[in-house]
Amino acid sequence: xxxxxxxxxxAAGQVGTIAVTLLGLLLLTxxxxxxxxxxxxxxxxxxxxxxxxxxxxxxSLGLDRPLWEQFAYYLGDVFTGNFGTSIRTGQPVxxxxxxxxxxxxxxxxxxxxxxxxxxxxxxxxxxxxxxRWPDHVVRVFSLFGHSMPIFxxxxxxxxxxxxxxxxxxxxxxxxxxxxxxxxxxxGFLLIDSLIAGExxxxxxxxxxxxxxxxxxxxxxxxYITRMTRSFMLDQLGQEYVTTARVKGLSRNQxxxxxxxxxxxxxxxxIIALAYGSLLEGAVLIETVFAWPGFGQYLTNNxxxxxxxxxxxxxxIVGVIFIGLNLLSDVLYRIFDPRTR
Amino acid sequence: xxxxxxxxxxxxxxLLALKNIVLFLLKSPTSTFGLAVLALLILVAAFxxxxxxxxxxxxxxxxxxxxPGNGHLFGTDELGRDIFSRLVWGARITLTIIFLxxxxxxxxxxxxxxxxxYLGGKVDTVMMRIxxxxxxxxxxxxxxAFVAALGPSLNNAIVAIALTSWPPIARLARAExxxxxxxxxxxxxxxxxxxxxRIIVKSIMPMCLPSVLIRLTLNMAxxxxxxxxLGFLGLGAQPPLPEWGAMIATGRRYMxxxxxxxxxxxxxxxxxxxxxxxxxxxxxxxxxxxxxxxR
Amino acid sequence: MEKPILxxxxxxxxxxxxxxxxxxxxxxxxxxxxxGIVGESGSGKSTVGRALLRLLPGxxxxxxxxxxxxxxxxxxxxxxxxxxRGRRMSMILQDPKFSLNPIRRVGDQVAxxxxxxxxxxKAEARDKALAMLEAVKIRDPxxxxxxxxxxxxxxxxxxxxxxxxxxxDPDLVIADEPTSALDVTVRLQVLNILxxxxxxxxxxxxxxxxxxxxxxxxxxRVLIMYAGRVVETLAARDLDRAEHPYTRGLLAAxxxxxxxxxxxxxxxxxxxxxxxxx
Numbered sequence: 084x085x086x087x088x089x090x091x092x093x094a095a096g097q098v099g100t101i102a103v104t105l106l107g108l109l110l111l112t113x114x115x116x117x118x119x120x121x122x123x124x125x126x127x128x129x130x131x132x133x134x135x136x137x138x139x140x141x142x143s144l145g146l147d148r149p150l151w152e153q154f155a156y157y158l159g160d161v162f163t164g165n166f167g168t169s170i171r172t173g174q175p176v177x178x179x180x181x182x183x184x185x186x187x188x189x190x191x192x193x194x195x196x197x198x199x200x201x202x203x204x205x206x207x208x209x210x211x212x213x214x215r216w217p218d219h220v221v222r223v224f225s226l227f228g229h230s231m232p233i234f235x236x237x238x239x240x241x242x243x244x245x246x247x248x249x250x251x252x253x254x255x256x257x258x259x260x261x262x263x264x265x266x267x268x269x270g271f272l273l274i275d276s277l278i279a280g281e282x283x284x285x286x287x288x289x290x291x292x293x294x295x296x297x298x299x300x301x302x303x304x305x306y307i308t309r310m311t312r313s314f315m316l317d318q319l320g321q322e323y324v325t326t327a328r329v330k331g332l333s334r335n336q337x338x339x340x341x342x343x344x345x346x347x348x349x350x351x352x353i354i355a356l357a358y359g360s361l362l363e364g365a366v367l368i369e370t371v372f373a374w375p376g377f378g379q380y381l382t383n384n385x386x387x388x389x390x391x392x393x394x395x396x397x398x399i400v401g402v403i404f405i406g407l408n409l410l411s412d413v414l415y416r417i418f419d420p421r422t423r
Numbered sequence: 424x425x426x427x428x429x430x431x432x433x434x435x436x437x438l439l440a441l442k443n444i445v446l447f448l449l450k451s452p453t454s455t456f457g458l459a460v461l462a463l464l465i466l467v468a469a470f471x472x473x474x475x476x477x478x479x480x481x482x483x484x485x486x487x488x489x490x491p492g493n494g495h496l497f498g499t500d501e502l503g504r505d506i507f508s509r510l511v512w513g514a515r516i517t518l519t520i521i522f523l524x525x526x527x528x529x530x531x532x533x534x535x536x537x538x539x540x541y542l543g544g545k546v547d548t549v550m551m552r553i554x555x556x557x558x559x560x561x562x563x564x565x566x567x568a569f570v571a572a573l574g575p576s577l578n579n580a581i582v583a584i585a586l587t588s589w590p591p592i593a594r595l596a597r598a599e600x601x602x603x604x605x606x607x608x609x610x611x612x613x614x615x616x617x618x619x620x621r622i623i624v625k626s627i628m629p630m631c632l633p634s635v636l637i638r639l640t641l642n643m644a645x646x647x648x649x650x651x652x653l654g655f656l657g658l659g660a661q662p663p664l665p666e667w668g669a670m671i672a673t674g675r676r677y678m679x680x681x682x683x684x685x686x687x688x689x690x691x692x693x694x695x696x697x698x699x700x701x702x703x704x705x706x707x708x709x710x711x712x713x714x715x716x717x718r
Numbered sequence: 719m720e721k722p723i724l725x726x727x728x729x730x731x732x733x734x735x736x737x738x739x740x741x742x743x744x745x746x747x748x749x750x751x752x753x754g755i756v757g758e759s760g761s762g763k764s765t766v767g768r769a770l771l772r773l774l775p776g777x778x779x780x781x782x783x784x785x786x787x788x789x790x791x792x793x794x795x796x797x798x799x800x801x802x803r804g805r806r807m808s809m810i811l812q813d814p815k816f817s818l819n820p821i822r823r824v825g826d827q828v829a830x831x832x833x834x835x836x837x838x839x840k841a842e843a844r845d846k847a848l849a850m851l852e853a854v855k856i857r858d859p860x861x862x863x864x865x866x867x868x869x870x871x872x873x874x875x876x877x878x879x880x881x882x883x884x885x886x887d888p889d890l891v892i893a894d895e896p897t898s899a900l901d902v903t904v905r906l907q908v909l910n911i912l913x914x915x916x917x918x919x920x921x922x923x924x925x926x927x928x929x930x931x932x933x934x935x936x937x938x939r940v941l942i943m944y945a946g947r948v949v950e951t952l953a954a955r956d957l958d959r960a961e962h963p964y965t966r967g968l969l970a971a972x973x974x975x976x977x978x979x980x981x982x983x984x985x986x987x988x989x990x991x992x993x994x995x996x
Contacts, residue, residue, distance in 0.1 A: 099551075099924060104552070104556055104559060107552065107553065107555075107556035108556055108559065112568070113569050115569060115572045116572065118572040159919055219453070222453075222704065223453060223701075226453075226697065226701060227697060229644070229700055230644055230648075230693055230697035230700045231693055231696075232648055232651050232652065232655075232671075232689060232692045232696070233667070234651075234655045234668075234687035235655075235671055235685065235688075235692065236689075238675060238678050238689075239679075239685070239941065241680060242678060246679050261569060265439070273662050309433065310838070322811055322812075322816035322817040323817055323818055323820070325773060325811060325817070326817045326827075326879075327819070328773055328803065329771060329773065329803055329804060329809045329883070330803065330804040330808070330831045330834060330882065330883075331800050331804030331805055331831070331835060331886075332834060333804075334801055341819050344819070344821060345819065345820065359561065360561050363562070363563045363564055366562075366564065366567070366652075366656075366713070367656070369676075381564075382656055385567060385571045385656065386656075388571070391569075392571065393568060393571050394568065396564075397560070397564055397565070397567075400561065400564050401559050401560050402562065404559045404561070405559055408559070420820075420821055420866040421820060421868050
């Protein structure tokens, strides 16, 4: 009974927290949008328009109203899904974003699989060998991944693996002559090409995604490795680990069947966060690899000064982050028996 | 007991602590590497005019895209400028970014964190909510938004990075402040009639300072990478400034034929950010590990 | 006299990096009896227990003799040790709050011992575990089997621990402060359960404790340890006739119902206790 009540308040509190964070997010994007020194009216009507047109547009944009009223309008727009039109593409911003998102999600998913696949075992390995040489090697390896400017590593990797060794595909999502061959159903090229049965396109896509995904994955594995190591060290110091050994379990069985089981939930949480952070790396890596995704869309808008589109992108990243945080909280509640 | 020793011979405690920390760091080869690279960075930046072999802005259109050698240690760029000299002068820009960001972020984080942590209650809730909102963006994306709004320039990039990197500092300072809030000497100060502002400034902030400084060091790697990323996207330092990220951006067009244009600035960024990370890792070991792990 | 289960001669343990030995020349033998090891914190009593199971990572263990049944614990490979731990020698740890894996069902944790050492189906192991839970007087084993450690009380947790450690029918059980984390009210109950099982099954028991009264009531023989050495060995019933000043000091420091109101005696440690016997 009392348990249930606590859970209810917990959930309600969480909804409240999210609402407040979202509102803050909107305030932030709203004010950043207003910070712009460039005149939004001029951006629409150009330099030669008459004073009357200027005033008219000024009013139609609501710029004559008090800030809080403008914010209310902004809120209304956001909640009705009206994010405005991109000046650059002439399309509704939200439609643009939905169109480019699959490419980024595909890349980020591939990357997180690599990142977690690398980071989790390395973290466990480092923890088990704490303060011995494997630990130091793993530490330097992961700090290296954390320290590299990913846009630079991307270029070097392109020079080495594409230009010189020819092991992988170059820029873009697939080889040039395959573009347009596969019908876009989901937007995920790997899936679309399989649906269409176009194995050539599929392998071309794999060839193109592997390098950017590996780089993103390596950079995110740094964080995953460090956190896995520290979670694992906490667990290995626990008495139940001794119990398992006393029962006759081997070192490896104890590590994987007892200690590791206890960090799974925490791992899911940090992997979710790392997944969100990949969006950040994606902005840079997509520019280097000419990957037609969210990151490239954002940078193109930055360069052309399309603030409407930029702020919507920023807002969406914020929402994704909040969503991932929420998701990891929910997973925590589901998978940890102590919170049930 | 300890107070008595302090009053009899006043040791310069911060210096002594610093010496101990450095000695500890020198025991580990990785931290030593970090310290060495940073020392090198500072020396190069300080003596840039002496170390640079050429004027970093001097164009020589007869000698564009020269491979390393022939009087140009790292070759020349598309305008015939000496890459080595540009890197050397670029060290100054990097140090400036680091310095300015720290000078802005440290105090902001410290003030917000200690105030929230000491006062608690509603103030704390509101301030931490704000912090969380900033934390809910990856720092590069938020910096991008700020720079886009303010207009691309080195100064705006510094402002944007500063605006996005105070939250972790505030979090840390708050956690520290909360542990000191209930200490007896704080109660004593309160009983003497000290105002909350006075207690925060005189009693809480000094206690939080060491860990905040360490956290700042740890953040430097991220700051450098973000600054370089902004420079790369053309939103940070503008040409012809020899900022490393911007150098990579211009070199990108020539990367397949003239690898040296992007390679050397990249190595410079990588070494400095690696140095900060290794140093931060050493500091983490030298001091309370739990505290430092928090984001 | 029957063949002893355990023979320990001149056992020395040094933790990695430590300048002094934590255990300095401990010798004893154990038959099918209940042996108490008593000493204060840091006297090395728990270290001895863990050394017998070879669960002291980074520590160096040396001895003139360390025989367990027909096995020489000093030369046994780690692989062979895996067959000894849990199956022939096991250990009950102090606090069930920490010694049970928090996110696995307690029943599964008990059954794991059986699965580890016997070829059998999951269902068989479950039945064995249920029977064992009943043997440690858990009233509704089916229900408890599916519970998580945080859902059961400390006394129940320790009974689960006992079930887990006795399930494979070992020859020797080491109980490392088995009741010091429990409420005083359930201590006796848990000890009686342990005592009953150990006697019925003819298991050798080493009870590590700092509680003289407990050891006096539940053990046949007592080793008194001080600073890594055994200072005295006595039959439990002869405890009052202890000769060593340390043991006498410990006894004198015990409060007694109906005893005098004078302040309890304080141990007066002597430097010569640290020296090894000639």
